[in-house]
Amino acid sequence: MKRQVPVIITFIVGAVLIVSVFFPPAERLGENFSVFFDIIAVFAFFLGGGNLIRIHGNKIYRRQKDWAFSAVTLTGFIVMLAAGLFKIANPNGITGDVAATGSLFQTLYYNIFYPLGSTMYALLAFYVASASYRAFRAKNKEATILLIAAFIILLGRTPLGVYATGWVPESFSLLQIPNLAIWIMSSPNLAGQRAIMIGIALGVISMSLRLILGVERTYLGVDNE
Amino acid sequence: MKFKIMILGCLLLALALPALAQDSVKTVEASAIPAISPPAPATNVTAMDSPNDNGHSLTLRWTLSADDGAGQKTVLGYKFLRSFFPDSGFVLREGMAPSGSSEYVDMGGRKPDDRDFMPNDTDYYYIVRAITADSNVYSDSPVIGPVKAVGQLYNVGRTLVLVFVLCFAAITIFFIRRARKGAKLFVRRLAGIEAVDEAIGRATEMGKPILYVLGLGTAADIATIASFTILGRVAKKVAEYQTGLIVPCYDAIVMTVAQETVRTAYLDAGRPDAYNDDMVYYVTSNQFAYVAAVNGTMLRQLPATNIYMGTFYAESLLLAETGALAGSVQISGTDQVAQIPFFVVACDYTLIGEELYAASAYLSREPILLGSLKAQDYGKAAIIVISILGIIASQFRWNWFLELFKAGN
Structure with missing residues (x-):
């Protein structure tokens, strides 16, 4: 029974969602299922918060390795929760907007959380450089093609690319680096991307069918038939 | 001195005059804007x-x-x-x-x-x-x-999509039935998936854990569901090999489903005692805070293998590069086309596109699931044929053929 009920629910919800795409009167039913998901998601916030407190609380209590990180996590969680819940320093009091200017919540968000997030994002620039260095080493034929394509695109998006091949006559305009960069992006690159997208679409349909028909049950922690 | 000041004053006045004059002209022009006459109606x-x-x-x-x-x-x-x-x-x-x-x-x-x-x-x-x-x-x-606004029973614009979905579903069911009857189906090799076993073995030998990242998708995303199925297979093998498993989650519902998946995988492997709720835990629902936490885990615990399966955005490279720096073997798979290049560059094996959805079936080697993979391959073959026909049709201006494939609402 424990295994049959989820399969039946999956079949009904999956079938209704497919039908709602092709039959407009069923659209609202499909939307309702999305609302059900949102309702469940609200309860999950408590699950997430509870799990966070339990995992990190245990680490601190048992003085496990790196427990100091857990202490920082829990402190951040509790301070932000209190600042938002009790609207500490909110100019409009407890009835004011949680993110009102001057509130502790907003101050912490914009002065600590936001810059930290931006810092993480900024690391991407360095990681792109290190990943490119590895990828663009011309170790084999494919990597060499990748290197050449990347070089043309990089050059094509800078003024240097325009100056370098500006002398090429208009009748051979495709050989001008900026045009070549556009061609690489809009022809071979786009064709490859579309091929992957078509594959993904087929994979999604196949996976959905396996789930709806109850053939794939691994997500329930159950071996297949 | 006074003379100098006068000259300076005159100069300043001379410079300012045109500007003043311009301002006055503008004022005149502004007041001289003719009134708009009513336009012709639609x-x-x-x-x-x-x-x-x-x-x-x-x-x-x-x-x-x-x-x-x-x-x-x-x-x-x-x-x-x-x-x-x-x-x-x-x-x-x-x-x-x-x-x-x-x-x-x-x-x-x-x-x-x-x-x-x-x-x-x-x-x-x-x-x-x-x-x-x-x-x-x-x-x-x-x-x-x-x-009057009237509701229609059927969306005519999506007929072609319906036909394709029905055909594909029929092929899938046909191959699943064939597999049930015992037909032997050949499925092409997926290097990324075959590396999973090897990676788990490596982790066991090194005595280090396996880090499994489910991505930033919700439990309603099909890529995350596909990732659950792979996690189930990986967790079962991890339980058999008695290796450690770390699953940091971005979404609380994903965490709940993942906990259940891993718990049952350990049960199926006959090692329920080895399961610990702390293996699968919630981190945060903020993208970069999640990256910071997972990267920290990677650098502190130095997992032998990192598996990234699901929906990823800008964090893909941040995670995969940190994993590469930590010296882990990395296997990735995502349905986000824009992130695939980053994974290809930074990971040892990458499942591209539909391979993510094929992974669970491939890992299980269950004939019924392999049947659906076969249908996927036939679907791709059909699309290649249609694409070639489309190229020919556009060259010969067979517009009726091209019209058949125009997307409806």
Whole structure:
């Protein structure tokens, strides 16, 4: 029974969602299922918060390795929760907007959380450089093609690319680096991307069918038939 | 000294005069802007039910005003007035169509308690108003109507999609049935998936854990569901090999499902005692905070293998590069086309596109699941054939063939 009920629910919800795409009167039913998901998601916030407190609380209590990180996590969680819940320093009091200017919540968000997030994002620039260095080493034929394509695109998006091949006559305009960069992006690159997208679409349909028909049950922690 | 000051004053005045003069000219010009005369109204206005929907929507079409892009060129756009009666009660609708456009879909609320509820099977009358920069200067078209919004039972525009889905479903079911009857199906090798076993073995030998990242998707995303199925297979093998498993989650529902998946995998492997709830834990629902936490785990615990399966965005490279720095073997798979290059660059093995959805079936080697993979391959073959036919059709201008594949609403 424990295994049959989820399969039946999956079949009904999956079938209704497919039908709602092709039959407009069923659209609202499909939307309702999305609302059900949102309702469940609200309860999950408590699950997430509870799990966070339990995992990190245990680490601190048992003085496990790196427990100091857990202490920082829990402190951040509790301070932000209190600042938002009790609207500490909110100019409009407890009835004011949680993110009102001057509130502790907003101050912490914009002065600590936001810059930290931006810092993480900024690391991407360095990681792109290190990943490119590895990828663009011309170790084999494919990597060499990748290197050449990347070089043309990089050059094509800078003024240097325009100056370098500006002398090429208009009748051979495709050989001008900026045009070549556009061609690489809009022809071979786009064709490859579309091929992957078509594959993904087929994979999604196949996976959905396996789930709806109850053939794939691994997500329930159950071996297949 | 006084003389110098006078000269300096004169110079400054000389410099300032043209500017002052310019300002006064501008003032004169501003006051001399001629009043806008009312533009020509939109003509040939038609109103009809919007096709292929559940009703609650009407489509208006018109011929552009003579002053839209031509004539006085004063038309900024079109607004719409709606009423239940032909001669009174017209109310201005919220939306507008920019100049140059000749169609507008007036979509109302679909539920009776919606603020802008538009009931079906009710008579409506419309006026199309050509507006100008001056809110008081406009021209109205004649009243058009009555027109009713009607719901359709079937979306004709999606017939081709339905045909494809049905054909593909039929092929999938056919191969699943064939597999059930014991037919031997050949499925091409997926290097990324074959590396999973090897990676788990490596982790066991090194005595280090395996890090499994489910991505940033919710439990409703098909890529995350595919990732659950792979996690189930990986967790079972991890339990058999008695290796450690770390699953940091971005979403609380994902965490709950993942906990259940891993717990049952350990049960199936006959090692329920080895399962620990702390293996699968919630981190945060903020993208970069999640990255910081997972990267920290990677650098502190130095997992032997990192597996990234699911939906990833900008964090893909941040995670995979950190994993590469930590010296882990990395296997990745995502349905986000833009992130695939980052994974290809930074990971040892990458599942590209549909391989993510094939992974679970491939790992299990269950004939029934392999049957669906076979259908995927046939689906791709069919699309390749259709693409080639499309190229030929566009060269020979067989428009009827191209029309067949035009996307509907």
